[in-house]
Every structure is written in structure tokens, then in C-alpha cells.
Amino acid sequence: MQHHILQCSTDETLLAELVAIPSVNPREQAVAAETPLAEFVADYCRRLGMTARLDEVADGRCNVVATMPGRRTDEWLLLETHLDTVETEGMALDPFTAHVRDGRLYGRGACDAKGPLAAFLSALARIAASGRPPERTVVLAGVIDEEHRYRGVTHLLGPDGGTDTTGDGSDRFAARCAGAVVGEPTSLALVVAHKGVMRCRIVATGPGGHSSLPEGRVNPVETAAEVVRHLRAEVATRLARQQRPLVGAPTLVTTQISGGSGPNVLPERCEITIDRRTVGGEEPMQVWRELKDELESHFPGLVEVAPPHVVDHALPAQNEGTGAAFSAEVGRALTAHGLDPTGIGVGHGTDASKICRAGIPSVVFGPGSMTEAHTPREFIELSQLATATDVLVTLLTTGSGRTPGGHGD
Ligand SMILES: [Zn+2]
Known part of the structure; x- marks a missing residue:
């Protein structure tokens, strides 16, 4: 399998590297499980010329927040996903060695959520290589503990969450953020609503x-x-x-x-x-x-x-106002790559509900299928990884076409 990795595209090589860094959620144990992955992401972003910082949430466990200035710096777009994975018990293959076969990459986190993370990073790398800044300032956040108690996203949205990229108070972050794409496996569908749980x-x-x-x-x-x-x-x-x-x-x-x-x-x-x-x-x-x-x-x-x-909390369907405008904008990026832009709902929870409650219109989108997440044979279709990257590049580089209330040019 090793020789096969060498022949892979950049996206695949990057995902294989992400899978190779274990980040199993330690639940209540005091282990800095996600921090090596946060460091990898920070280094990767710095090599693209982005600013990046690690932000300790608890027990040495760190979120990573990286910023790429846009052509317009007054409006931001958040790319958020989680660094942690579920446990590896019962996995058929070595969970931390990416195996590529028949167009699929296997490994723990391949789809949930290192695939979406690889798509975010690959899209940013392509934009950096183009020499043309993204339309809006992009804030990439990789957070801890999504699989357990959501402490990473809760911290991200708090006063010390690391999103205060201008030093003028993180409460401005939500006001400036036109929207958030939460990276989870959705089989490239646009998820605009999901359930909550009690x-x-x-x-x-x-x-x-x-x-x-x-x-x-x-x-x-x-x-x-x-x-x-x-x-x-x-x-x-x-x-x-x-x-x-x-x-x-x-x-x-x-x-x-x-x-x-x-x-x-x-x-x-x-x-x-x-x-x-x-x-x-x-x-x-x-x-x-x-x-x-x-x-x-x-x-x-x-x-x-x-x-x-x-x-x-649930992510309520955003049928009105800025939420609808942002969903439609992501939908246009999907359409540009031949995908169905219709917003759908799912039963499981994501960080999007927390981000939405902080006042940021949020959608969930990513390569890989939820039916493979948390399974002993977790995999991602590599063609979906490539398409997700294309969609994100389009979303980040295309004008928002904002309608009344925005400050479109
Ligand atoms: Zn997930």
C-alpha cells in the first residue's frame, strides 16, 4: 500500500497524513489527544502564509485557529470541523495507516472528520498557490471534543476562543461572519437542518x-x-x-x-x-x-x-434572512460542480447548531458518508474529497452576491 500512497493526488496524501496522526477523543481522561493534529494543521497553514494559533481548551487539548485575509477583510467566513475521532476498537486494518483501494481511503477519521478537514486545507492551499486572495477573510477552526462534550466549539465561540483576529473583541466575530461551513461527512449534500438531543x-x-x-x-x-x-x-x-x-x-x-x-x-x-x-x-x-x-x-x-x-440543540432550518442567503450561496457553489443545491435535514447533531446559536448562519457540508463514520471499516470516496475541495475553492473565491443588508460590491 505504501507505493500506492506515493502515486496519490495532493489531497489524498494530505488526508493520509491527517489519518496517521491519532486524535482519538479521550472522553474524560486528561490526555492532550488532539494537540499533535492541531500542531500539524497550524504548521500547514503557516506554510500557506496564514497566521495560525493553538488555543488550549482543557488538559493541554488545543483548538487550532488559522486566518487567511480576504480581498474584503470586513467580512469573514468560518470553516469549522473537529480534530477528534471516535475510538478504534474492532477496526479491521491499522486505523492510523491510510489504505487506498478502489478509489477509497480507509482509516479512522477518513470521513469523520479528517476528510472534510483535508478538503478545507486543500482548498486553502489551492487559493494560496493561485496568488489571489479569497473573497472574504477565511477563518479555519479545527476544534477538539466534538465526539463527546463539544468543549472545543463552545470554547471557540467564547470570549477567548481565538477568533479575535483583529484584537477588537471576539464578540465582533459573529457580527462579521457571513456564514460557517461545518465540515462533516454529508456525501456532498448541503445540510441546513439537524436534530438536537436530550x-x-x-x-x-x-x-x-x-x-x-x-x-x-x-x-x-x-x-x-x-x-x-x-x-x-x-x-x-x-x-x-x-x-x-x-x-x-x-x-x-x-x-x-x-x-x-x-x-x-x-x-x-x-x-x-x-x-x-x-x-x-x-x-x-x-x-x-x-x-x-x-x-x-x-x-x-x-x-x-x-x-x-x-x-x-437542533440546527433549525434557516429559511429566512441571512441564513437563507448563505445557504443559497453555498448551494450555488454546489451547482457550479454539478451537485444538488437543495438543503436537506439529518437526524444527528453537529457543531453547526452551536455556531448558529452564536448568530452565524451555518451549514454542514463535506465528503464521505455518515453511514461509514464510527464504523470498523471507515472510509472516504476519494472522488468526493476532490469534488468537495473544488466546491470550497469556488465558495471562497466567488463574490457573495449579497443582497440587501450586505455590503456587496
Ligand atoms: Zn464528525
């Missing part, structure tokens, strides 16, 4: 006792079974009727259950975990409160709904 535990309790004396005693395992049935028959059924454009209906499923302490002991506790996918306009904490009220009034004194341990 996960929480529901705990049923009882007095316990000897299993030969169950009469008159609350059995938490039986309570939990009734809760699961109620969630499916009542709550999920009700949600299924609330169809929304692009993303479909919100969902609720029970994903985990555990309870009881022994085969001849009346259980004192049984716990279930639910995964509730939200849609644009739903506030995850409000969704949690409503679920808590419903279950605690339906099963009085029997269950407690714990505060959510995961909350992530």
Missing part, C-alpha cells in the same frame, strides 16, 4: 425485601417496564405525529435499562436511559421538564426523572 435517566425505586414476599410491595423493575411501555405507546406515538420539514418528527426511545441486585431479592431500584431527539424550536430543558412532569404525575411517588446528562 438524554436523561429515569429512576424507579421501591422498598426491596425477600422475593418470596412480594405482596403489597412496589417492584421498581415492574414500574420501569410500565414506564417503558408508556414512553413508547403514549409519548413516542404523540411525537411521531409532529412532523417537521427536512428533519421529520422528534423521537424518543429507551436506550438502556438496569435494575435489581440478585435473583431472589426484590429490587430497590431500576434505572432507564432515554434518548429524545429534538427538532428546531424545541428547547431541550423545556422538553425535559415536560417529560418529568408527565412521568412524575403519571407514576406518582414511583419514579424520579433525573436532570439531563446530555443536551444539544
Whole structure:
């Protein structure tokens, strides 16, 4: 396979290099897992003449933020993706050696999200080589921890996020940013909406006792079974009727259950975990409160709904205002390369919802398929990598054609 890499295009060689730098999300461990990759990206950008800085988020784990000045420096465009990958257990091939076969490059992160990162970097390299600046100032951000707790993007959007490229306050960043392309595998589709999520535990309790004396005693395992049935028959059924454009209906499923302490002991506790996918306009904490009220009034004194341990907002479909203008602009770049510019919705979350909530119109776009992400045989179609790079070059070098409200020339 080694000799094969040598014959690859620049994009492929770059992606192989990115895959070769492990950046597995360490979850709660204090390991600077993404920092070597952040350093590689910073060096790469500096060689293109860009300014680049590493920005520590936690435990030595660094975001990288790099800037390429545009012809117009008053308006910026953010290219954001994540540096971390999921774990490598069960992978068929060496996860950190890129294997190229039949037009596909295999390796951990090949599509999620080092493929999109390679497309961003390749596009910037092509623009730098052309000697002509991009239309707007481009800010490239590679962030940590997308696969776990979104600490990288949260930090990026905060006061010390490294996006204060002019030294006049990062709060101006959102105001100046015409839009963000969030690099994730979308099979080159334009994703303009996605769901959010709220996960929480529901705990049923009882007095316990000897299993030969169950009469008159609350059995938490039986309570939990009734809760699961109620969630499916009542709550999920009700949600299924609330169809929304692009993303479909919100969902609720029970994903985990555990309870009881022994085969001849009346259980004192049984716990279930639910995964509730939200849609644009739903506030995850409000969704949690409503679920808590419903279950605690339906099963009085029997269950407690714990505060959510995961909350992530949806990316609402941006059908109006500047969001629509930016989506349309990305759509035109897709059309220029023969791709479908229609905005679609997906069920899983991305950093785009956080960036959008900071006031920056955001779309998700990238090479590779989400169905390959997180799998033991993760790969990317190299033709998609090349096309994504072409689309990005067009987007970054073409005038925005901004309509009223903008300062187009
Ligand atoms: Zn991803």
C-alpha cells in the first residue's frame, strides 16, 4: 500500500497524513489527544502564509485557529470541523495507516472528520498557490471534543476562543461572519437542518425485601417496564405525529435499562436511559421538564426523572434572512460542480447548531458518508474529497452576491 500512497493526488496524501496522526477523543481522561493534529494543521497553514494559533481548551487539548485575509477583510467566513475521532476498537486494518483501494481511503477519521478537514486545507492551499486572495477573510477552526462534550466549539465561540483576529473583541466575530461551513461527512449534500438531543435517566425505586414476599410491595423493575411501555405507546406515538420539514418528527426511545441486585431479592431500584431527539424550536430543558412532569404525575411517588446528562440543540432550518442567503450561496457553489443545491435535514447533531446559536448562519457540508463514520471499516470516496475541495475553492473565491443588508460590491 505504501507505493500506492506515493502515486496519490495532493489531497489524498494530505488526508493520509491527517489519518496517521491519532486524535482519538479521550472522553474524560486528561490526555492532550488532539494537540499533535492541531500542531500539524497550524504548521500547514503557516506554510500557506496564514497566521495560525493553538488555543488550549482543557488538559493541554488545543483548538487550532488559522486566518487567511480576504480581498474584503470586513467580512469573514468560518470553516469549522473537529480534530477528534471516535475510538478504534474492532477496526479491521491499522486505523492510523491510510489504505487506498478502489478509489477509497480507509482509516479512522477518513470521513469523520479528517476528510472534510483535508478538503478545507486543500482548498486553502489551492487559493494560496493561485496568488489571489479569497473573497472574504477565511477563518479555519479545527476544534477538539466534538465526539463527546463539544468543549472545543463552545470554547471557540467564547470570549477567548481565538477568533479575535483583529484584537477588537471576539464578540465582533459573529457580527462579521457571513456564514460557517461545518465540515462533516454529508456525501456532498448541503445540510441546513439537524436534530438536537436530550438524554436523561429515569429512576424507579421501591422498598426491596425477600422475593418470596412480594405482596403489597412496589417492584421498581415492574414500574420501569410500565414506564417503558408508556414512553413508547403514549409519548413516542404523540411525537411521531409532529412532523417537521427536512428533519421529520422528534423521537424518543429507551436506550438502556438496569435494575435489581440478585435473583431472589426484590429490587430497590431500576434505572432507564432515554434518548429524545429534538427538532428546531424545541428547547431541550423545556422538553425535559415536560417529560418529568408527565412521568412524575403519571407514576406518582414511583419514579424520579433525573436532570439531563446530555443536551444539544437542533440546527433549525434557516429559511429566512441571512441564513437563507448563505445557504443559497453555498448551494450555488454546489451547482457550479454539478451537485444538488437543495438543503436537506439529518437526524444527528453537529457543531453547526452551536455556531448558529452564536448568530452565524451555518451549514454542514463535506465528503464521505455518515453511514461509514464510527464504523470498523471507515472510509472516504476519494472522488468526493476532490469534488468537495473544488466546491470550497469556488465558495471562497466567488463574490457573495449579497443582497440587501450586505455590503456587496
Ligand atoms: Zn464528525
